[in-house]
Amino acid sequence: MFESLRKKFSETSGKLTKKLENEAEEEDNIESKETEDIITDVSDEVSSSVDDGFESLSDVDGVSDGSDSQDVEDSDLEDNEKSGFFSSFKRDSKNKNESDNEDIISENDDDCSDLSSQSKDNEKSGFFSSFRRGSKEDVDSEDKDDVSDEVSSSVDDGFESLSDGSDSDDVEVVDSGDNEKSGFFSSFRRGSKDKEPETNEDSRKGKGGFFSFIKEKTLSENDVEDILFELEMSLLEGDVAMDVASTVVDSVKDDLIGQKIKRSSDIEEYTYDALKNAVSKIIDIKGKSFTEMIEMKKKEGEPLVVMFVGINGTGKTTTIGKLSSYYLKKGYTPVIAASDTFRAGAIEQVTYHANNVGVKIIKHEKGSDPAAVAFDAVAHAKAHNKELVLIDTAGRMQTNTNLMDEMKKIKRVAKPDLVIFVGDALTGNDATEQATKFNDAIDIDGVILTKADADAKGGASLSIGYVIKKPIMFLGMGQGYDDIIEYDADWMLNQLFAES
Numbered sequence: 001m002f003e004s005l006r007k008k009f010s011e012t013s014g015k016l017t018k019k020l021e022n023e024a025e026e027e028d029n030i031e032s033k034e035t036e037d038i039i040t041d042v043s044d045e046v047s048s049s050v051d052d053g054f055e056s057l058s059d060v061d062g063v064s065d066g067s068d069s070q071d072v073e074d075s076d077l078e079d080n081e082k083s084g085f086f087s088s089f090k091r092d093s094k095n096k097n098e099s100d101n102e103d104i105i106s107e108n109d110d111d112c113s114d115l116s117s118q119s120k121d122n123e124k125s126g127f128f129s130s131f132r133r134g135s136k137e138d139v140d141s142e143d144k145d146d147v148s149d150e151v152s153s154s155v156d157d158g159f160e161s162l163s164d165g166s167d168s169d170d171v172e173v174v175d176s177g178d179n180e181k182s183g184f185f186s187s188f189r190r191g192s193k194d195k196e197p198e199t200n201e202d203s204r205k206g207k208g209g210f211f212s213f214i215k216e217k218t219l220s221e222n223d224v225e226d227i228l229f230e231l232e233m234s235l236l237e238g239d240v241a242m243d244v245a246s247t248v249v250d251s252v253k254d255d256l257i258g259q260k261i262k263r264s265s266d267i268e269e270y271t272y273d274a275l276k277n278a279v280s281k282i283i284d285i286k287g288k289s290f291t292e293m294i295e296m297k298k299k300e301g302e303p304l305v306v307m308f309v310g311i312n313g314t315g316k317t318t319t320i321g322k323l324s325s326y327y328l329k330k331g332y333t334p335v336i337a338a339s340d341t342f343r344a345g346a347i348e349q350v351t352y353h354a355n356n357v358g359v360k361i362i363k364h365e366k367g368s369d370p371a372a373v374a375f376d377a378v379a380h381a382k383a384h385n386k387e388l389v390l391i392d393t394a395g396r397m398q399t400n401t402n403l404m405d406e407m408k409k410i411k412r413v414a415k416p417d418l419v420i421f422v423g424d425a426l427t428g429n430d431a432t433e434q435a436t437k438f439n440d441a442i443d444i445d446g447v448i449l450t451k452a453d454a455d456a457k458g459g460a461s462l463s464i465g466y467v468i469k470k471p472i473m474f475l476g477m478g479q480g481y482d483d484i485i486e487y488d489a490d491w492m493l494n495q496l497f498a499e500s
């Protein structure tokens with residue numbers, strides 16, 4: 001029962017999950033790409049800052065004409081290529097440093113005994129430490145001061161560039177010198193590896209979803225629009241009334257937009273809640289139950305008079321047999337009025353059910369006035385303190401004016417407390433349209449939907465009450481006398497959202 005609706009609702013959740021899953025993957029890719037770009041930028045900036053540092057060194061008057069250091073660079077090129085960026089960077093700088101220091105020594109012989117020994121130190125401890133020390137050393141020469149300042153500022157620029165590109169923590173790791181084990185790049189690699197392990201299985205087990213966004217995502221109209229449009233279309237195909245389909249979609253949209261989601265389970269949960277909320281508003285039409293009304297009338301010493309209307313073959317007569325049985329079992333005494341005096345065999349059919357169930361039937365000749373039969377049945381019930389009068393009427397098309405007028409006459413004469421439209425759930429949207437027409441003609445009070453047991457679509461069950469703003473009172477669930485249930489919105493909701 002209602003499999004089709006159930007499927008549509010669960011598909012919506014699945015489709016939205018899938019769509020956002022793709023988006024999360026894209027976000028992940030962009031994030032990785034950004035990370036790679038940052039790494040590239042930082043590498044470039046470090047190289048260029050270091051180069052700037054050397055250029056500054058070379059440009060300083062009296063230090064070097066630049067050709068020496070170029071020679072050194074060239075001679076080291078092969079080595080650097082073999083051993084990668086960091087080692088070449090270290091060696092390069094060491095050699096540059098060495099070469100530049102030598103230049104300084106040769107040009108400033110008088111002042112260079114200290115620097116010469118410093119140069120040896122530098123050889124041992126590499127580029128960064130040598131420059132730092134270099135800038136800190138108390139060198140008297142103005143040239144040396146200039147050199148130190150410029151190099152120091154170039155290197156600092158290099159560090160600033162590093163800092164701009166990423167966490168200062170990471171930069172400090174570079175400064176520590178052990179790049180391979182603990183440095184900036186490895187920390188990025190570790191960082192991206194840290195994101196990777198959230199495999200489907202892990203996230204399902206540990207975090208409750210197939211994927212998760214790197215940042216929390218707020219659902220927008222854009223995210224849900226196309227999927228809810230699909231839902232609306234498939235509801236319409238499933239015989240859900242247009243009003244109902246758009247109300248469901250609007251309500252779901254309202255509930256979903258602005259929701260903050262992190263992982264797939266959030267989407268499932270929010271979509272499920274939003275759909276359930278939308279459907280519960282649709283199907284929960286407030287009204288007194290049949291049984292409550294019998295009791296109310298009983299207190300007044302009157303029978304509850306109920307008139308059944310609808311088109312041919314929807315199950316009016318069978319439903320009257322079922323309700324007779326249902327209320328007999330509850331301790332009430334129903335009486336049936338055979339007011340379908342129009343169709344051949346109708347009086348025999350209803351008599352058959354009355355006899356089977358064991359209730360009194362009031363009947364006249366075929367072709368007699370159906371309003372008079374109903375009037376007699378009400379009088380009988382009042383005279384015998386029976387609690388319920390069930391009036392069977394001829395099936396008629398809402399377009400048949402004569403028969404619709406006859407129905408209005410029965411209502412005027414018998415003064416029923418309730419006019420119930422009996423609709424065939426299998427006819428889907430037609431049932432809703434018929435109910436609307438009967439409601440316009442005679443002002444119905446409630447609905448009984450028959451053949452719900454065979455209804456896979458569920459369109460009429462979802463729509464009919466909402467469209468005419470009258471409650472569904474019972475659902476016919478088969479051909480037997482016991483195959484009828486009082487309609488309950490919670491039960492219906494469970495049917496629509498139960499795990500299949």
Ligand SMILES: Nc1nc2c(ncn2[C@@H]2O[C@H](COP(=O)(O)OP(=O)(O)OP(=O)(O)O)[C@@H](O)[C@H]2O)c(=O)[nH]1
Binds near residue numbers: 312318393476
């Ligand atoms: N599966 C199923 N069949 C039903 C249900 N209610 C009625 N039927 C069947 O529907 C057919 C028509 O039922 P009727 O009670 O004769 O319908 P009606 O509205 O009285 O028909 P008219 O007298 O022509 O107006 C019968 O074969 C019933 O057994 C139900 O809830 N489930």
